[in-house]
Amino acid sequence: MIRQMYYGLGSVPVGMRTTMPIMLGMWHNFKMAHLLIYRLFASTVFAPLFHHMVGGQAYVRPKKLSKMQIVFTRLRLAWPMVKQHFKDVKADPRTQLHQADLLQQVQDLCKFFIPAVSHNT
Numbered sequence: 001m002i003r004q005m006y007y008g009l010g011s012v013p014v015g016m017r018t019t020m021p022i023m024l025g026m027w028h029n030f031k032m033a034h035l036l037i038y039r040l041f042a043s044t045v046f047a048p049l050f051h052h053m054v055g056g057q058a059y060v061r062p063k064k065l066s067k068m069q070i071v072f073t074r075l076r077l078a079w080p081m082v083k084q085h086f087k088d089v090k091a092d093p094r095t096q097l098h099q100a101d102l103l104q105q106v107q108d109l110c111k112f113f114i115p116a117v118s119h120n121t
Contacts, residue, residue: 034065088102
């Protein structure tokens, strides 16, 4: 359809020929930002979270943007309910360094990375 719109002799409005690449370009950046964030936090946040919630199954990174958005939205909506607990655990002197690092990664994910690519914020 896109090829026909560009090269066909049909009655496609000229305005669509100039605005469609811009819309597709923005969508591609939106999807790639989601993919890169998911890849960045896959081994430290998403895979352990998956194995904690669904034991005994292999972790597979979602390939569709809609599936990634669902995960990001759920984390973003849950963050206000758990952020005080995260602060308390980070402030506890018994918290080990690798645990504090993981907590910081989850906090960065929920406070910065997800809102940066979310279209609702």
